[in-house]
């Protein structure tokens with residue numbers, strides 16, 4: 266977690282967009298900040314939690330985090346909530362009613378879109394929420410803007426009593442730049458004032474708020490027209506002008522430094538007059554927006570002749586190497602050869618689980634059991650879909666393994682009759698959205714075996730604390746969920762609930778084999794901690810005894826990245842064929858002695874590492 270930044274006002278700090286937003290949240294006098302982790306948004310709350318004088322929490326999911334922020338804003342305090350793009354799908358039920366009540370204290374919701382899918386199950390454009398929920402959207406283009414727009418968003422939120430969406434993308438969240446910061450200004454809310462017609466959204470009350478929401482739309486559009494966040498840079502090359510927002514603005518400036526540009530920082534509602542102004546300056550207008558053609562569609566609807574996704578991709582970032590050829594083609598210019606070359610691809614490094622990860626034992630076991638259909642979920646254990654396990658058959662969204670497994674059970678086709686249906690879910694994902702799915706399986710008498718991988722961490726996003734590990738955001742003690750009691754209280758029969766150590770492969774294998782045969786719901790809980798959390802204790806490392814290793818590769822099937830195959834020479838077979846002799850090696854410097862690889866090793870060639878020279882000890886046990 267990033268450290269607190271006690272820098273005084275006017276300091277220039279080198280901050281990522283996430284850190285810049287965190288600083289602005291603190292300076293804005295926010296009292297309550299809540300979030301559920303998700304890349305690329307996670308660090309916002311992590312950094313906020315290092316500032317004094319505010320309450321910050323990891324909530325169990327994004328919907329709860331938004332609801333916590335709503336309550337604080339109803340009480341007149343400033344509140345902040347952040348999430349990755351898919352988080353807003355979860356939180357949107359609250360959002361769509363929040364837009365009717367509005368807020369008292371300023372409420373800013375930062376949504377981080379993973380444009381380019383560096384770490385997500387899909388690519389979404391969160392600016393849609395601005396249109397769908399009739400809310401203003403700000404789009405920063407760098408860290409300084411992320412900071413300034415967060416502060417401006419709180420002002421706007423209170424002026425119009427409306428929550429404001431700050432739309433960020435991975436490039437803004439993670440890239441660092443210099444930011445000049447200011448002072449914290451405390452903000453004291455008046456406290457919650459009862460007003461049932463506004464805060465109790467039953468049909469009679471909600472219906473009366475809808476026209477107010479539409480009126481607010483008009484006022485916001487008018488405001489956007491004169492907002493300094495929307496400005497025109499007249500440029501000198503008038504052949505093409507650009508209407509753009511967020512990081513795409515930076516790409517436009519880099520690719521076409523002389524072109525007229527309308528930069529939309531306050532991009533929803535779209536300031537139509539400003540767009541017309543830009544159009545009047547140039548021969549052609551191109552709207553450059555990542556991901557969906559939202560501004561473009563609205564401009565076309567008001568009769569403005571603009572181009573956009575006809576010539577630009579709808580997926581991924583609009584970097585200069587994407588923009589330059591597209592605009593050259595539009596202008597009938599030759600595309601310079603250098604610009605036609607796609608950027609060099611990064612050497613492929615498939616994601617892998619950590620050395621000694623407790624999930625390894627689970628997937629090694631699953632890859633040995635036949636006749637399974639496995640509904641996967643989202644977390645480190647999604648990597649079980651990859652090599653060497655190839656264990657997962659589906660992965661949709663957080664918590665979906667439960668419902669999908671039930672659907673696979675109830676919707677069995679001709680070839681599925683004898684198949685056993687299994688669902689794999691992590692502890693944080695179970696608490697986020699999985700619990701309800703398990704209740705549904707129980708209630709609807711599904712025949713599903715659930716593997717609940719309790720590694721006491723939100724591993725995938727950096728090992729954050731959660732109700733499953735008994736620590737709060739600041740590392741303080743907190744009530745720890747008892748997963749056995751929880752699943753039993755959801756209706757799973759006690760005899761169908763098993764807690765197993767995922768490093769004990771025979772026990773795990775036997776438990777899975779037996780439970781998938783039982784025609785009712787059962788839950789197998791693995792109980793060993795993530796190797797990256799403080800509850801994990803390293804054991805003595807292992808090494809391969811060269812003389813005993815036959816190179817069979819059974820240990821490789823575990824999938825531990827500390828194990829790899831090397832060539833130890835060649836052998837000529839009686840038929841004259843020359844074959845490579847393989848030998849497996851364990852990187853003892855990273856091995857933590859979990860013993861998973863020892864279990865499938867036929868020739869018993871894996872033994873505790875014994876350093877034979879002081880140099881090996883100094884090097885951390887490298888057996889090279």
Ligand SMILES: Cc1ncc(C[n+]2csc(CCOP(=O)(O)OP(=O)(O)O)c2C)c(N)n1
Pocket residue numbers: 301302303304349351352355386643644645646663690691692693694695718720722723724725726795
């Ligand atoms: C709706 C939503 N919110 C957040 C995320 C980001 N995210 C991906 S996996 C994950 C949780 C993983 O934790 P857990 O289920 O405990 O599994 P582990 O990674 O520890 O194995 C999160 C928060 C997401 N993909 N979707």
